[in-house]
Amino acid sequence: MSNQINRQQVERVAHLSRLDLTDQELDLFSGQLSSIVEYIQKLNELDTKNVEPLAHSLPVHNVFRPDTPRASLPTEQALANAPDRVDDFYKVPQILDDNSGA
Amino acid sequence: MAAKVDYKVIVGLEIHVHLAAKTKMFCGCELAYGGTPNSRTCPVCIGMPGSLPVMNKHAYECAVLTAMALNCSIARFTKWDRKSYYYPDLPKNYQISQYDLPLSENGFIEIPLEDGSIKRVGIIRAHLEEDAGKNNHELGSFSAIDLNRAGAPLLEIVTAPDMNHPAEVRQMAQELQRIVRYLGVSEGDMQKGHMRFEPNVNLHIYKDGQTYKTPICEIKNLNSFRAIERSVAYEIQRQLEEFLETGKTMQMGNKRTYGWDDVNQMTVLQREKEEAHDYRYFPEPDLVPVEMDDVWFEQIRSRLGELPLQKQKRFVTDYGLSDYDAAVVTGDKATADYFDAVVKAGAEPKRACNLITQIGQKLANQSNTSVDQLDISPQNLAKLAQMADKGLISATAAASIYAKMPGTDTNPEDIAKAENLIQTSDTGAIEALVNEVLAENAEAVQDIITNSKKAQKAQGFLTGQVIKKSKGKANPKVVTELLAKRLSELAPKE
Amino acid sequence: MTDHLTVFKLKQDIAAGRVKSRDITQAILDRISRYDSAIGAYLSVFADKALEQAKAVDDKIAAGQPVGPLAGVPIAIKDNLCYTEGLTTCGSKILGNFKPPYNAHVVEKLLAADAVILGKTNLDEFAMGSSTENSGLQKTVNPWDKTRVPGGSSGGSAAAVAAGLCCAALGSDTGGSIRQPASFCGIVGLKPTYGRVSRYGLVAYGSSLDQIGPMTTCVKDAAILLQVLAGHDERDSTSVNTETAAVPDYLNALEQAVTGLKIAYVPQFIEQAEAPVRDAVKAALELYKSLGASLVEVRMPHFDYSIAAYYVIATAEASSNLARFDGCHYGYRSPSARDYVEVYSKSRAEGFGAEVKRRIMLGTFALSSGYYDAYYLKALKVRNLIRKDFTEAFAKADCLMMPVAPSTAFKIGEKTSDPLQMYLADIYTIAVNLAGVPGISIPCGFDSNRLPVGLQIIGPTFSEDKLLRIAAMFESKTDYHLQKPAL
Known part of the structure; x- marks a missing residue:
């Protein structure tokens, strides 16, 4: 695997991140991310074959809540921060494709 | 169309079941259908910054229970x-979903087919996740978002591609509905989106000694069992025609998504090419893992009870019901359990089944309730069944007595007496009526004696006349016997 | 009236009726109007609300009613903590108009303790940075030298405490964001054990690393604040309950003598720092030795990999945590967006600053198909090795001491052009978050420019009581914490 991250990869990552970057930004980030990714390769100096990944530093499991209803936000409060709304809905430009993942 | 070709239909299902919890998966907002948009949301399900999810224990247990019913191995x-x-x-x-360590894997579901055989469909995995909200596109040239559904607990079930006929796909869906309703883990209402089925369909076409696999198509927007069956049937035909025209076969990334158009009864292409999805799964840092010990596991398993197909099979083997009757009476758990109780209270099973499914069901529908909620004790219904069996009352009388029982749970004998519905089997009295009827209907008697075309009809007519004269109280069996005897006496000797 | 403000003294004076909370709150508000235009610590000040809260406390005291442990004490909070008063911006244009309809757990705790909340302090956008230069809204300078950075990301809170623009403040620490600015500004900053303080209402950066903690002028104040903040919250699944770790009496713990203290250190960590830092930390260790502590030399072979592991794990989590800022349900929406996809991509491109974009992209890259195992999974494994380093060190000693940062506060603009160089300066603080252990920064000297130096003391999980005692031991023998910048 290359130690660098090329411009094409940066474009792909920008798309996945939903960031509409200018050419100038893409150039700048290509360089900066390359040097950071190159630095991160340092991790490969370590043998981790028999090491478990540590996602949680806590020894905690089974944290549940009872199935008891709690007050929801009043609709007006829920929508108070909406950039745009129509009736009691959040309003966005028309979704033409069905590109949901679910 | 071109020459006939051999092919095999391959269908797998991706299923989403809404679990019947009171609250959402990760917050305390109430789960309900309909209502003002965005009236059941909070910082957690709106995804406001700083909010954090906390697991709903009941929803988790519902998911495990369902997975157990689907014979899955439950992850500890x-x-x-x-x-x-x-x-x-x-x-x-x-x-928030489950990726590499789902709560259950490797199960199966058994489906009773219409020919009485049982089909086994593999379950690859079943995992919990949160539902999304709803996008409304009908209000204008924009989309309107309602987050009331966002965060609802959803069980995703993925079956193996084991179904080979449109009817099997529908039956699989119906059996799953019956199971989740038996378990009480979901209302299972397809119209309300409690259950969403997405068939993945393709064909293996055998041509010139080779097997060709058509591109897999996923069908969405199915909101009835009928739509499931029809959409799969439509898709099979469409794929076959497409293959014969274009020769297109399955390749990486050419899976397509079709939507079912219920008005025009056809599938419509939604997405040509599966966008190279990169879901970037990683462990949810805001939630901790779930570990299940034996005590908890057994606690949940003890809620499993007898599953519908088990019950159905028992009613056939132990009670001698036909496959059809057993399937009807086990359609929902309350009816099945009520039926079982009535039989255990002494009713003959077939009689009890007929009373419940033919008369009880109608009475229940009229008062918008279920058979077991009519306030008729199994003991009293069993008594009614026994009365009918013994010939104390006619079938018609049984129906009218049943109709008078709801709410009061009165002893059916009392009703029968009060309404003067007890049948007479007094042969002397009935014989007198028979003689009267024979005298009054010479033409019909003649038809029978001469064994004309009308003989059978005439015999039925005469029976009816005798019962009518008895005001419905004559036991039809006795009437038929006496009538036959008298008629044979009247017939000319050879 | 506002000289040498401490929570400890002030709460006693207010409770005894010697000082009115309203008067001290007004005096601090006056200082804010006078000095903060030059320092830039606050993004918003809630003068009316604060005075109202202060008056309520005064009234309670006058009426002889019981009051909470922070009664009438004016406190500032970092602007990534949700508060129903004013806006919660995270120093970002994308949340420039966001009014949360709920309070963070720690804000509820402060209010329940009868504290007065003065306002919200500046930070690196979404807490991503080490200098507060990444704030999308405002510059904050170091009160000791206004040409220098206050550190970050809790730079606004650190500057406010150092300049006497509040009595104490809350910060958040994902990779050093409490400890490093505390060190740069000459105050005390404590990052608790992961799980000690509920994160509910803290706008997440790296969810498995973030912790909220106190920033104060002395160790005792940190103990008082931690007492209020610590404890289980059913809204945060990662906040531990009392069965896992009960909350001790931190203030009472300070009264206990430390005997037979064993301090672990890695000589080369101290040698690697710039000379003024190196010398001050060495001197601090000598002081402990003179107080009867024994020094234990340890090795931490994986420590050096913490920056690489951190910038994978924290950015991966951040790329997902910040996905919600999309212009659909709240926050900034680009006026030039023509379709819903542009609502995402333009709102985010216009709303986020360069550092946030960089980290989102780095994290997205680390999680993307084909790179997950080599970057994200690898980093989680290295994280485990780093935690083992700590476990082994704590098997030999009560705590670990090292610098907080390689240097004292650097010049504004000095490191902005090279993000990697900025990241590398986090070397001493990051491993602590990866391991989930607590760490405290206390003032331990000054360089020749009269810029403060911090000493970092790190302990095993849930050893905050002991850490505070060890820190207090040093504080009682020194006066670095009493020195104030000339404004």
Whole structure:
């Protein structure tokens, strides 16, 4: 695997991140991310074959809540921060494709 | 169309079941259908910054219970993952789901087919996740988002591609509905979106000694069992024609998505090419893992009870019901259990089944309730069944007595007496009536004696006349016997 | 009236009726109007609300009613903590107009303790940075030298405490964001054990690393604040309950003598720092030795990999945590967006600053198909090795001491052009978050420019009581914490 991250990869990552970057930004980030990714390769100096990944530093499991209803936000409060709304809905430009993942 | 070709239909299902909890998967907002948009949301399900999810224990247990009913192996350690994709109905732009350690795997479901045989369909996995909100496109040239559904607990079930006929796909869906309703883990109402089925369909076409696999198509927007069956049937035909025209076969990334158009009864292409999804799954850092010990496991398993197909089979073997009757009476758990109680109270099973499914069901529908909620004790219904069996009352009388029982749970004998519905089997009295009827209907008697075309009809007519004269109280069996005897006496000797 | 403000003294004076909370709150508000235009610590000040809260406390005291442990004490909070008063911006244009309809757990705790909340302090956008230069809204300078950075990301809170623009403040620490600015500004900053303080209402950066903690002028104040903040919250699944770790009496713990203290250190960590830092930390260790502590030399072979592991794990989590800022349900929406996809991509491109974009992209890359195992999974494994380093060190000693940062506060603009160089300066603080252990920064000297130096003391999980005692031991023998910048 290359130690660098090329411009094409940066474009792909920008798309996945939903960031509409200018050419100038893409150039700048290509360089900066390359040097950071190159630095991160340092991790490969370590043998981790028999090491478990540590996602949680806590020894905690089974944290549940009872199935008891709690007050929801009043609709007006829920929508108070909406950039745009129509009736009691959040309003966005028309979704033409069905590109949901679910 | 071109020459006939041999092919095999391959269908797998991706199923989403809404679990019947009071609250959402990760917050305390109430779960309900309909209502004012965005009236059941909070910082957690709106995905506001700083909010954090906390697992709903009941929903988790419902998921495990369902997985147990689907014969899955239950993971003793499971965790949560984030699945990333951007869509306006997904407020965090990631869905909390389970990726590499789902709560259950490797099960199967048994489906009773119409020919009485049982088909086994493999379950690859069943995992919990949160539902998205709803995008409404009908209000104008924009989309309107309602997050009331966002965060609802959803069990995703993925079956093996084991179904080979449109009817099997429908039956699989119906059996799953019956199971989740038996378990009480979901209302299972397809119209309300409690259950969503997405068939993945393709064909294996055998041509010139080779097997060709058509591209897999996923069908969405199915909101009835009929739509499931019809859409699969439509898709089979469409794929066959497409293959014969274009020769197109399955390749990486050419899976397509079709939507079912219920008005025009056809599938419509929604997405040509599966966008190279990169969901970037990783462990959800805001939730901790779930570990299940034996005590908890057994606690949940003890709620399993007898599953519908088990019950159905028992009613056939132990009670001698036909496959059809057993399927009807086990359609829902309350009816099946009520039936079982009536039989255990002494009713003959076939009689009890007929009373419940033919008369009880109608009475229940009229008062918008279920058979077991008519306030008729199994003992009294069993008594009614026994009275009918012994010939104390006619079938018609049984129906009218049943209709008078709801709410009061009166002893059916009392009703029969009060309404003067007890049948007479007094042969002397009936014989007198028979003689009267024979005298009054010489033409019909003649038809029978001469064994004309009308003989059978005439015999029925005469029976009816005798019962009518008795005001419905003559036991039809006795009437038929006496009538036959008298008629044979009248017939000319050879 | 506002000289040498401490929570400890002030709460006693207010409770005894010697000082009115309203008067001290007004005096601090006056200082804010006078000095903060030059320092830039606050993004918003809630003068009316604060005075109202202060008056309520005064009234309670006058009426002889019981009051909470922070009664009438004016406190500032970092602007990534949700508060129903004013806006919660995270120093970002994308949340420039966001009014949360709920309070963070720690804000509820402060209010329940009868504290007065003065306002919200500046930070690196979404807490991503080490200098507060990444704030999308405002510059904050170091009160000791206004040409220098206050550190970050809790730079606004650190500057406010150092300049006497509040009595104490809350910060958040994902990779050093409490400890490093505390060190740069000459105050005390404590990052608790992961799980000690509920994160509910803290706008997440790296969810498995973030912790909220106190920033104060002395160790005792940190103990008082931690007492209020610590404890289980059913809304945060990662906040531990009392069965896992009960909350001790931190203030009472300070009264206990430390005997037979064993301090672990890695000589080369101290040698690697710039000379003024190196010398001050060495001197601090000598002081402990003179107080009867024994020094234990340890090795931490994986420590050096913490920056690489951190910038994978924290950015991966951040890329997902920040996906929600999309212009659909709240926050900034680009006026030039023509379709819903542009609502995402333009709102985010216009709303986020360069550092946030960089980290989102780095994290997205680390999680993307084909790179997950080599970057994200690898980093989680290295994280485990790093935690083992700590476990082994704590098997030999009560705590670990090292610098907080390689240097004292650097010049504004000095490191902005090279993000990697900025990241590398986090070397001493990051491993602590990866391991989930607590760490405290206390003032331990000054360089020749009269810029403060911090000493970092790190302990095993849930050893905050002991850490505070060890820190207090040093504080009682020194006066670095009493020195104030000339404004």
